[in-house]
Amino acid sequence: MHDSTRLLSGAVVGVEAVATLAFALSGVLAAARKRLDAVGVCVVAGLTAFGGGTLRDLLLDRRPYYWVEHPGWIWVILGLCVVAMRWMRARHIVPTERAMQWPDALGLGLFTAGGTQMALGLGMPAAVAVLMGIISAVFGGVLRDIVCNEIPTAFRDHRPYALCSFIGAWALVGAQALRAPVWAGLTVAVVVATGLRLLALLTDYRLPRWLPPPADAE
Amino acid sequence: MHDSTRLLSGAVVGVEAVATLAFALSGVLAAARKRLDAVGVCVVAGLTAFGGGTLRDLLLDRRPYYWVEHPGWIWVILGLCVVAMRWMRARHIVPTERAMQWPDALGLGLFTAGGTQMALGLGMPAAVAVLMGIISAVFGGVLRDIVCNEIPTAFRDHRPYALCSFIGAWALVGAQALRAPVWAGLTVAVVVATGLRLLALLTDYRLPRWLPPPADAE
Amino acid sequence: MHDSTRLLSGAVVGVEAVATLAFALSGVLAAARKRLDAVGVCVVAGLTAFGGGTLRDLLLDRRPYYWVEHPGWIWVILGLCVVAMRWMRARHIVPTERAMQWPDALGLGLFTAGGTQMALGLGMPAAVAVLMGIISAVFGGVLRDIVCNEIPTAFRDHRPYALCSFIGAWALVGAQALRAPVWAGLTVAVVVATGLRLLALLTDYRLPRWLPPPADAE
Numbered sequence: 001m002h003d004s005t006r007l008l009s010g011a012v013v014g015v016e017a018v019a020t021l022a023f024a025l026s027g028v029l030a031a032a033r034k035r036l037d038a039v040g041v042c043v044v045a046g047l048t049a050f051g052g053g054t055l056r057d058l059l060l061d062r063r064p065y066y067w068v069e070h071p072g073w074i075w076v077i078l079g080l081c082v083v084a085m086r087w088m089r090a091r092h093i094v095p096t097e098r099a100m101q102w103p104d105a106l107g108l109g110l111f112t113a114g115g116t117q118m119a120l121g122l123g124m125p126a127a128v129a130v131l132m133g134i135i136s137a138v139f140g141g142v143l144r145d146i147v148c149n150e151i152p153t154a155f156r157d158h159r160p161y162a163l164c165s166f167i168g169a170w171a172l173v174g175a176q177a178l179r180a181p182v183w184a185g186l187t188v189a190v191v192v193a194t195g196l197r198l199l200a201l202l203t204d205y206r207l208p209r210w211l212p213p214p215a216d217a218e
Numbered sequence: 219m220h221d222s223t224r225l226l227s228g229a230v231v232g233v234e235a236v237a238t239l240a241f242a243l244s245g246v247l248a249a250a251r252k253r254l255d256a257v258g259v260c261v262v263a264g265l266t267a268f269g270g271g272t273l274r275d276l277l278l279d280r281r282p283y284y285w286v287e288h289p290g291w292i293w294v295i296l297g298l299c300v301v302a303m304r305w306m307r308a309r310h311i312v313p314t315e316r317a318m319q320w321p322d323a324l325g326l327g328l329f330t331a332g333g334t335q336m337a338l339g340l341g342m343p344a345a346v347a348v349l350m351g352i353i354s355a356v357f358g359g360v361l362r363d364i365v366c367n368e369i370p371t372a373f374r375d376h377r378p379y380a381l382c383s384f385i386g387a388w389a390l391v392g393a394q395a396l397r398a399p400v401w402a403g404l405t406v407a408v409v410v411a412t413g414l415r416l417l418a419l420l421t422d423y424r425l426p427r428w429l430p431p432p433a434d435a436e
Numbered sequence: 437m438h439d440s441t442r443l444l445s446g447a448v449v450g451v452e453a454v455a456t457l458a459f460a461l462s463g464v465l466a467a468a469r470k471r472l473d474a475v476g477v478c479v480v481a482g483l484t485a486f487g488g489g490t491l492r493d494l495l496l497d498r499r500p501y502y503w504v505e506h507p508g509w510i511w512v513i514l515g516l517c518v519v520a521m522r523w524m525r526a527r528h529i530v531p532t533e534r535a536m537q538w539p540d541a542l543g544l545g546l547f548t549a550g551g552t553q554m555a556l557g558l559g560m561p562a563a564v565a566v567l568m569g570i571i572s573a574v575f576g577g578v579l580r581d582i583v584c585n586e587i588p589t590a591f592r593d594h595r596p597y598a599l600c601s602f603i604g605a606w607a608l609v610g611a612q613a614l615r616a617p618v619w620a621g622l623t624v625a626v627v628v629a630t631g632l633r634l635l636a637l638l639t640d641y642r643l644p645r646w647l648p649p650p651a652d653a654e
């Protein structure tokens with residue numbers, strides 16, 4: 001492995017660590033809103049945190065997984081769940097959906113950058129690398145929603161989410177095409193994806209409805 | 219790779235191309251009926267189109283995936299979604315379930331043939347090859363229904379679907395056992411699986427109910 | 437492969453055989469309660485039986501899968517489904533959830549033991565091996581519930597299930613750390629996991645609720 005690859009790999013791992021915590025927390029909150037039991041909370045937190053990255057690694061045939069290479073993370077997630085549950089129990093509150101949006105937006109940007117860079121590093125075509133960035137960023141949440149028996153929020157709430165990931169991932173591909181250093185590409189992708197997501201949340205922007213709501217709308 | 223293997227591989231790839239489009243369209247329509255947003259439509263279309271084949275490849279440890287080898291297809295699916303959404307928006311209609319049945323039946327036969335042949339080519343036992351044909355053909359739709367938060371249609375509507383795939387796959391295994399050329403086996407499987415499906419639709423045939431409907435039936 | 441590894445491998449395969457049948461039956465019953473059609477019953481049975489082990493093998497990159505190495509099992513499951521459906525049809529009854537609990541508890545213990553041992557044998561860290569034991573034991577049922585469009589029972593009914601698997605898996609890790617022979621570790625894990633599960637069922641023990649039920653509780 002070249003030194004630059006090693007450095008890149010290190011940057012990607014660091015990026016994933018912060019994103020993992022942000023996503024685990026979003027899983028805890030989703031599970032709490034569905035009143036899952038303590039086991040369900042831990043599983044959904046873990047699935048949200050590691051699901052997207054693991055699916056990406058599975059598709060890219062990349063081993064070892066993040067949580068196999070760093071099994072300490074399994075304990076970190078378990079600890080986070082216990083602390084979060086005790087906190088919610090003591091306060092008798094479940095944080096609202098709004099509280100999930102900030103860590104979630106950060107996780108979105110970080111995983112997009114990490115996943116896209118990783119796929120590019122493995123020589124994938126640009127469109128596939130972008131897809132891998134989106135899968136890393138979005139499919140943890142998709143698995144979370146599927147386990148919680150909901151249509152994934154990312155696909156139905158008309159707020160740009162996967163779209164921010166898509167644009168951020170292309171920003172990274174563009175930066176790389178312009179021969180920007182890896183750290184610059186990663187930074188651009190995080191700033192673009194997270195920034196667009198936060199902007200969309202602050203302005204309450206919605207994707208245009210392309211069909212009238214159905215007669216049997218929920 | 220032998221020439222015959224290469225030819226076989228080419229035939230399988232061609233078969234998958236047509237089936238992919240048919241399934242993507244069925245995904246668009248399912249997403250439209252659930253009023254997903256534009257991102258959801260594209261994801262569900264892609265999942266329906268590539269999900270079954272990707273799951274098969276994942277289980278068979280076969281790389282690269284169809285959409286990695288041919289990343290242009292990602293754009294084709296995206297384009298199909300945009301065109302379909304604009305068309306539905308202009309006409310103010312969502313095609314009924316009935317309109318999905320014809321491309322779906324074709325996709326069923328084509329993926330059954332492709333998946334079974336691929337597994338046989340990798341030296342899998344006949345029962346596993348049949349299973350791989352069924353997974354290729356049926357699990358795109360299963361993933362589509364799971365993401366749309368429905369019990370998969372294939373498992374509950376008492377119309378033969380996976381069963382047509384099952385019979386078509388065994389027809390291919392039978393043809394191969396009789397030393398028929400590969401193209402003949404593929405053709406037989408497509409004709410049998412798609413034909414049985416269309417026959418079942420035209421005659422409105424239902425699998426026998428094996429239990430009375432529950433008191434709390436939907 | 438050393439002789440001891442071969443022996444271990446044999447023991448694990450034997451353990452999986454019994455557990456597979458127990459889980460398939462639990463899948464048949466779940467599908468019957470949802471009134472799936474005959475195809476759905478077979479798929480859900482197969483998914484419950486092989487889903488956990490296959491996901492574990494997929495994550496561990498271990499081939500061939502159980503059902504590829506022993507394709508006869510596909511027929512065994514199909515046969516079990518046909519017999520079970522005929523029996524339910526003749527008696528006009530669907531066994532209650534209670535009837536599923538005993539084979540399910542046995543499957544839980546057996547898969548926990550098999551999955552944990554397998555991951556340890558592949559040199560995984562203890563926490564990952566425990567996770568693999570839990571995935572083997574619990575994710576067949578999780579996939580069953582997802583396909584049946586339910587929040588997985590294991591995550592919401594406040595009865596210890598994955599927790600029993602967790603403790604049983606650590607018992608195996610502990611036994612191995614104490615240099616107990618492999619068969620002893622496997623036995624301990626099965627006895628602990630299945631025993632705890634049965635004990636919880638008999639005493640109707642519930643995990644403490646950590647939040648009040650929501651206003652919009654089901």
